[in-house]
Each structure stands twice: as C-alpha cells, then as structure tokens.
Amino acid sequence: MFAPLRFLTQQAAERPDAPALIGVDTRWSFAELDRAVAAVAGRLRDLGVVPRQLVATDLKPADDWIVTLALLRIATRTVSLTGTGSAVSMIPDVLLSRPGSRVVHAATVITVDGLWIEQVIAVADETQGVPIVLYPRADSICRVILTSGTTGNPRAAELSVRAVEHRLKHLPDYWTDARPEVNLMSLSTTGGFHTALAALQHGTPYITVDPADARFARATAGVSVQVLCGSPVQIGQTLRLLRERDHSLPDLREVRTAGGAATPTLLETIASQLAVPVRGVYGSTEGGGVATRMLHSGGDPADVGTAISGIDLEIVDEHGATLPPGEEGDIRYRGQGLASGYAGDDSDGSFRAGWFSPGDQGHLTSEGALVLHGRTAEIVNVGGVKVDPAAVDAAVDGFPGVIDAGTFLIEQVPGVPELGLAIVAEASCDLRALDRLLRQRLPGKHPTVFGQVSVIPRNRMGKVERTRLTAEFRRRLGLD
Known part of the structure; x- marks a missing residue:
C-alpha cells in the first residue's frame, strides 16, 4: 500500500479521535478523515475517474487535502492548481474545481466544495467501501507539481511513488517532524504537499489556517503549534500581520524557511518577535531538500549549508566536469527522491544521467558547505557587467520605509x-x-530606473516575477 494511505489507515485505527485536519471552521479526526477519503474515492470512481488519469484540483485547502488523498486511493496522478495563477502547462483529464472557478480546460469537470463532500459522506455505504487501488510499480507517477521559478516558463515535475516515499522517510532530517506546525505553503508546492503527508505519518494535524486569519486562535485551540514554516516573504508577511492582529504563538519552537534566502532584517525580526531558532532549507520541487543549516543574523545569506544525507552534490563546469572546492560553477545534485522528470519537453536538459541541474551557480567550501552565487537564468548582462537581480533585492533590505522591492531588466x-x-x-x-x-x-550594478508599485508580483513561493515587472514598466514608459 502507498505509504500515505497506510499511515492514514494506521492513525485511524490507533488514534481515531485525534485531530487530523484543521481548517477554517472545520476539524476532522483521523477516523473522520479516513471515512471521508474512502467515501469521496468511491464517488469519484462512480463519476468516471479511473487510475492513471491526470486529475487536477482547484479547491479550498481542507477540501483539497481530502480530495487529494481520495485520488491517491484510486491511483491517479494528482496535481493541485490552487494558487498557481496562469502558470499551467498541461491539460488534465479531469478537473475538480470549486464552484465558479475553472482555471484550466479539461474533458471532465466536477464541481466540489465542502457541502459536496459532506453529502458524499452522508450517503456512502460503509459496508461497500471502495478498495484501495495499488499503483502498479514504484516508478509510477502519483503526484505532479507545477514549478516555474521566476522565469515564467512553467514546468510540471513528475514525482513517482518511490520518490515520494523516499522523501517521506527522510523529511525529519531537514523538513518536518512530529511537532505540530503551520506551513504557509499550499498543497500545490512540494513543501506544502510533503508537510501534509508527514502529518499522516506522525499523527499530527495538518493545519490549513493562516496565522494572519482572525480565526486562527480559535481554529487551533488545543493544538500546540511548535513550528512555523514558509518562504521568507511568507514568514515576513505573517510576522507583520501577527503584530497587527496581536496574535501570538506561545508554544513556537522553530521557524523553518525555504524558497529563497532569509534576509538579515527578517532574521532580526524573528529573533526579537519570536525568539526561536531559524532553519534554512535549500532545495527544489524537482529534488526536494538538498542542503540545510541553522540561520543567524550576521551570517552569510548565500551559505545554505551542507548536503542532506542521501544527496550527492557537485559543482561542475560547462562541460560537466567536477570542480574542486572554492571554484564557481553550475550546481547539480542527485538522490532517490529526485523527480522522474518533466511532463513534456525538457529542452534545457535539466535532468541528465540521473542528475538534476536547478540552474543555480555556486561553489563548495572546503568544509562542504554550498554557497550560492545566483541563478543562471536570472543573471543579466548590463553594459558588460553581470548582475544578479536577487543581490540588488538584498541590498535594499532594511532601508527605512521600504516594505518590499523587486529588481528587473528593461x-x-x-x-x-x-x-x-x-x-x-x-x-x-x-x-x-x-x-x-x-x-x-x-557601483556599476545599481538600478537606474525607479518606480513605486502597490505590490511586487511574486509566485506562490514568494519569488519575484521579474518578467511581469518588466512588462509593467514598459507599459508605464510607453515602450510597447
């Protein structure tokens, strides 16, 4: 049996009344979640959803988790589109969508919401439960996760049963453990998806309530939230809103961040407002976690730590030859949790001979720490000078009156x-x-075009969408 479903069955038998899923105005025990998943799986089979189909979901977070588990129960390939905007590069066989929303075209569209789920459970015949359908092989694709980084070139990374189970086994080493946590990343991201899976493994609740929501304290009553996880931008926004709403996390023990470098200002804010340690994780949708270290104000934000156990990490030149410590080159890594590849074309050759190249540059120190130099796809040539826009973003950090900033090329x-x-x-x-x-x-790398905006466009991991800024300022300057 696929590990997440085995964990759910075990928790429902051993801890039936323990909280398994917490959302806005909703709470499900493990027994209730197990029954809901079985009932929804049965209804979806009745509606024509079959194994190996690509089924997309665009639902509210709690509904999305119940439906995703039901789809895994009937061995489909699942993909969550929630929060992905227009960066969708595939046409699913089936779309399960909230009322009034249709983010992509699909041959079959099924409208799903909380009421639909409740009605399905109410009429389900427990004596005729739909049996769990097994994925035929360990390399069968079970989850597809969209990723576009900051380039605007959407990709769909395919995760096999083997890759998901491997990541689950090693998540406590760097990502999530048995402590109850709030992860600000949605199910459509690899971080959010694996946090939800780990909650089944450890018997902790998967919490889909944002701490900034005024109902957070009521929704999590009785749950000792010990970890807050998100991208640096998500963490920063949450801290500001917690202050504004006078919320607190009295049992918090750690902040964990991924998807970008935590700025010195953010680390100082966490230290003063929360007084807990901060763990940084470097990785990707395609490879999962790659390196990790504890972050401290005053440290080098480009130093992302040493490789996680089971990850082979190398710096190579343009010919693929391994470079010694201290020399800058292209980063590549491999491990059993690596995605099978992209759905469709991989014209960039990101997956090659068992390795994945994320498009980052850096070097390894003599102690084995990875130091980032920037993203190959983002580094721009300005008058013969190579500039990493992220470094310009970082230089603005902490300037009085600046709430957010994003660098772009024009x-x-x-x-x-x-x-x-x-x-x-x-x-x-x-x-x-x-x-x-x-x-x-x-000097020589400073911006020459300035402008104020109401919001910096960012993807669901908080990375600046620089092409959108370029388009906006071209429009402002009448260049189109």
Whole structure:
C-alpha cells in the first residue's frame, strides 16, 4: 500500500479521535478523515475517474487535502492548481474545481466544495467501501507539481511513488517532524504537499489556517503549534500581520524557511518577535531538500549549508566536469527522491544521467558547505557587467520605509539594458537617499530606473516575477 494511505489507515485505527485536519471552521479526526477519503474515492470512481488519469484540483485547502488523498486511493496522478495563477502547462483529464472557478480546460469537470463532500459522506455505504487501488510499480507517477521559478516558463515535475516515499522517510532530517506546525505553503508546492503527508505519518494535524486569519486562535485551540514554516516573504508577511492582529504563538519552537534566502532584517525580526531558532532549507520541487543549516543574523545569506544525507552534490563546469572546492560553477545534485522528470519537453536538459541541474551557480567550501552565487537564468548582462537581480533585492533590505522591492531588466533604448527597481514603500521613504545608497553599495550594478508599485508580483513561493515587472514598466514608459 502507498505509504500515505497506510499511515492514514494506521492513525485511524490507533488514534481515531485525534485531530487530523484543521481548517477554517472545520476539524476532522483521523477516523473522520479516513471515512471521508474512502467515501469521496468511491464517488469519484462512480463519476468516471479511473487510475492513471491526470486529475487536477482547484479547491479550498481542507477540501483539497481530502480530495487529494481520495485520488491517491484510486491511483491517479494528482496535481493541485490552487494558487498557481496562469502558470499551467498541461491539460488534465479531469478537473475538480470549486464552484465558479475553472482555471484550466479539461474533458471532465466536477464541481466540489465542502457541502459536496459532506453529502458524499452522508450517503456512502460503509459496508461497500471502495478498495484501495495499488499503483502498479514504484516508478509510477502519483503526484505532479507545477514549478516555474521566476522565469515564467512553467514546468510540471513528475514525482513517482518511490520518490515520494523516499522523501517521506527522510523529511525529519531537514523538513518536518512530529511537532505540530503551520506551513504557509499550499498543497500545490512540494513543501506544502510533503508537510501534509508527514502529518499522516506522525499523527499530527495538518493545519490549513493562516496565522494572519482572525480565526486562527480559535481554529487551533488545543493544538500546540511548535513550528512555523514558509518562504521568507511568507514568514515576513505573517510576522507583520501577527503584530497587527496581536496574535501570538506561545508554544513556537522553530521557524523553518525555504524558497529563497532569509534576509538579515527578517532574521532580526524573528529573533526579537519570536525568539526561536531559524532553519534554512535549500532545495527544489524537482529534488526536494538538498542542503540545510541553522540561520543567524550576521551570517552569510548565500551559505545554505551542507548536503542532506542521501544527496550527492557537485559543482561542475560547462562541460560537466567536477570542480574542486572554492571554484564557481553550475550546481547539480542527485538522490532517490529526485523527480522522474518533466511532463513534456525538457529542452534545457535539466535532468541528465540521473542528475538534476536547478540552474543555480555556486561553489563548495572546503568544509562542504554550498554557497550560492545566483541563478543562471536570472543573471543579466548590463553594459558588460553581470548582475544578479536577487543581490540588488538584498541590498535594499532594511532601508527605512521600504516594505518590499523587486529588481528587473528593461531597455528604454533598444539594445541598451538597464536595471530597474520597483518598490512598495511608505510615504516617508526617501527614494533619492535609496538611490544614493545603492550607488555606494553596488557601483556599476545599481538600478537606474525607479518606480513605486502597490505590490511586487511574486509566485506562490514568494519569488519575484521579474518578467511581469518588466512588462509593467514598459507599459508605464510607453515602450510597447
């Protein structure tokens, strides 16, 4: 039996009344969740959903988890589209969508919401439960996760049964353990999906309530939330909203962050507001966790730590030859939790001979720590000077009055690229002083186009969508 379903069955038998799923105004025990999953699986089979189909979900978080487990129970390939916006590169066989929403086209569309699930459970015949359908092989694809990074080029990473079970086995080493946690990442991300799976394994509740929601305290009553997880942007936004709403997490023991570098300002804020340690995880949808370390204010944000057990990590040159410690090159890694590849074309050759190349550059220290130098796809050439936009973003961190910022590339004169900086700022922010500061910090690599925006466009992992900023400022400047 597929490990997540085995865990659910075991928890329902051994801890039937323990909380398994907590959402806004809803709470399911393990026994209730097990029954709901079986009932929904039966109804979906009656509606024509069959094994090996690609089934997409666009549902509210708690509903999405129940339906996803039901789809795994009948051995489909699942993909969550919640929060992915328009970055969808596939046409599913079946779409399970909330009322009034249809994010992609599909041959079969089934409308699902909480009431639908309740009605399915109410009429289900427990004496005729739908048997669990086994995936035929360990390399069968069970989960597809969309990933586009910051390039706007959507990809669909395919995870096999073997890869998911391997990741589950090693999650306590770097990602999630038996402590109750709130993960701000949605089920459509690898971090959110594996946190939900681990909750089944450890018998802890999967909590889908955002701490910024005024109902958070009531929804999690009786649950000692000990870990807060999310991207640096998600953590920062949550801390600000917790202050505004006068919420607290009295039992919190750790903050865990992934999907980008935690800035010194964020680390200082966590230290002063929460007074808990911070763990940083470097990885990808395609490879899972790769390296980890505890983060401290004043440390090098580019140092992402040493490789996680079971991960082979290398720095190679343009010919694929391994480079010694200290030399910069392309990062690649491999492990049993690696995705099988992309659905469709992999024209970039990201998967090759068992290795995955994430498009990052860096070097290894003599102690084995990985130090990032930037993303190959994002590094731009400005007047003959190579610039990492993320480094410009980081240079703005902590400037008085700046709430958020994003760097982008723009050509006001064809063939003459310039760096632009979009800023979300308070009225008191002195943009001229910021310009002077960046010219001092980044001589020859400073932005020359500035503008204020209401929000920095980011993907679901909090990474800046720079192509959207370029399009916005081209429109503002009348360049289209």
